Amino acid sequence: MTDRARITDAAEPGAEVNVFAVELERWRDVRGFSRAALAKAMGYDRSYVSKVLSGTERPSEAFARHAEVALRAGGALRTAYRGFETHRPGKSRPAPPVADHPVAGTGSLVVDHDDATLRYEDGVYRLTQRRRLVNQGAGPITRYLIRISVDRYPGDPERSNRLYSENPLTWDEIGLRAWHGRGRTNPMDWAAHHDRDAFKEVWLLFSGEHGHFPLYPGESCWIEYEYTVSEAHWGNWFQRAVRLPTRTLSVCLDFPADLSAAVWGLHTSMTAQAMPFATAIGRDDTGDRHVFSWSCEDPPLHARYRLEWDFRGRATGGPPPAPSVVMASLGVVQDTDPALRRVARRFDLPAEAEDARRVVTELNSACERVAQAHTFGKGMGIAAPQIGIDRAAAIVRTPDGEAITLFNPAIIEQAGDFDEQYEGCLSFFDVRGQVPRAHVIHVEHTTIDGQTKITMFDRGVARLVAHEVDHLHGTLYVDRMRAGVEPIPVEQYRGTGSTWKY
Incomplete structure (x- = not known):
């Protein structure tokens, strides 16, 4: 989930x-x-x-x-x-x-250890969540709020909305159970707080068949809960959001070996865009299971840690899907969508700084998914309209690994020679086209704190940036091709994995 x-x-x-x-x-x-x-x-x-x-x-x-x-x-x-x-x-x-009732503030409850294990088997995900809680407040804690939220198609909100309207997440499917105490000593009762098609909110009660067991000031305890969700409702990602002061955060993903899972992680916060995890995700191949594990100490409050995966060994029952089908499955809008022909809505910065950061987080997440599916020797980029977001933001990852983020960009000057090189577009990835572009471009853009800035890019990076700036102005690379020149099928293209040639 x-x-x-x-x-x-x-x-x-x-x-x-x-x-x-x-x-x-x-x-x-x-x-x-x-x-x-x-x-x-x-x-x-x-x-x-x-x-x-x-x-x-x-x-x-x-x-x-x-x-x-x-x-x-x-x-x-x-x-x-x-x-x-x-x-x-x-x-x-x-x-x-x-909530209808107050919940603990960050000054009263500390999570000493937050541990999640997600296991996939025969089309069903089972999450086991364990936390060691410490009450540093002045009053007893008698319940704990959890939220179970799913999104099968995070890159396609309309599709997700239809799915949960027609096939909502149910309590029977979830089969929630909870316990208090190390080793599942006491079953915990629970009460539904919100019951929606795609998410549930639940109060775990510090009471059960053995009576009441509040968490008093100065005391600590383990709580554990477990539930299941079918893959019809659960997509290929899992996120932990740090809502309370937390000392240790750990996550384990347990997948069948024959699915050949590839796993990666992204870290975001209130003040920073999405970045890869600072430490690597470990992998243990034991028997017929591949187990991925990751942890960190003292994660900052409000940080989000998201793990994503791709089951590369899943049988398709037929020939490999077309590149455009793969990109669509990864949440990339395809060229038949009229959104790609609209001028993206500009950000009012710094007033919309938080919104801008969220869009960049989504762009980085999409880049991570796409990079797992294809090799980009020339670098890569993606613009917000390509993931269904009508905002003027784009990111570029250069062949050298540099990350470029652009808000409200416009090319104000071109210089140097022009040349033609093949470009590909994630929104119609079945073809490649020769596009003439300038070796040097000057781009005016807005920083997150609202300053106007002009940056010069040259050669391959200039081509990457120009491609994404075009997207934000409703232009596709085929519009830049010389008259009479047509894109070629990707099967005829021989430049995959190679760098730009100058």
């Missing part, structure tokens, strides 16, 4: 209801918008809108403005946002999950 398993949690006592999320949900219902329709009207990614609605993401002021316009709320959402900001205890932390 996700964030394709996304699990966020908190414990009581001490936080207020997320008034903005409640008001946003009310106005969405008033206007009759689905989550996908609201995201489209606002120009935001559907998964982010869903997180704000559920209270697991803190909205930005820009988000509130766009919601106000899209829902025609007469100022109600602006007022709710001001109220949310006024009563929010810390300006740097995201909103807690929407």
Whole structure:
């Protein structure tokens, strides 16, 4: 599951209801918008809108403005946002999950160890989550909130929305069980808090068949819970979000060896874009299982650690899929989508800095997925419209491993010689085309703190950057090709894995 398993949690006592999320949900219902329709009207990614609605993401002021316009709320959402900001205890932390009862603040509960094991077998994922909790507050803790959220197609929110509307996640499928104490000493009762098509929120109660066992100040305990989700609902990623002070975070992925799983990880925070894990993911091949493990000490609050994987050994029952089919399966919008022909919406920076960082996180995640499926000797890039996000952001990874992030870019000058070289595009990857471009370009773009900057790029990097800037202005490389020149099938292209030639 996700964030394709996304699990966020908190414990009581001490936080207020997320008034903005409640008001946003009310106005969405008033206007009759689905989550996908609201995201489209606002120009935001559907998964982010869903997180704000559920209270697991803190909205930005820009988000509130766009919601106000899209829902025609007469100022109600602006007022709710001001109220949310006024009563929010810390300006740097995201909103807690929407709750009818208070949950523990970060000053009272510490997670000494957070350990997750995800096992896949015969089309079913089973998650076992263990935590050692320490109560550093002044009152007893009697329950703990967990969230089970799935996203089968994270790169295609419309498809995911249809899936869960027609085939919702059910309690019978989940089969949730929970225990208190090392070695599953005492079964814990639980109570549903929110029951939605694609996510559940549950209170784990510090009580069960053996009575009540609150976690008192100064005490610690282990809690453990377990549930299952079929692969029809769960996609190939698992995310841990650090919501409470945590000393050790560990994750284990347990897959059948014959699936030949490839696993990679991305780390994001409130202030930084997605980056590969600082330490490598370990792998242990034991018998008929491949077990991947990773851990870190003292993860920063609000950080997110996402592991993704690809089952390369899964039988397809036929010939290999076309490159375009592979890219579509990885969440890349294909050339028949009119979104690729629209000019992307600019960021208002620094006001929309948080939104910009989230888009870059999604772009880096898409790059990681794509890089696992294809070798890019010349470097690679991707623009936000290619993953269904109508915002002016793109990233480029050069052949030397440099990462370039661009917001609101425009080419303002070209210099040097022009030459023609073959380019490929993730949005129509079955062909390659010879495209004339300048050796040197000057690009005006906006930094995350709102400064206007001009950067010069040359040769192969200039070609990569120009390709992505074109995407943000509704232009594809075929529009740049000389008249009478047509792309060639990828089977005839002989440059895969090689570098640019100058």
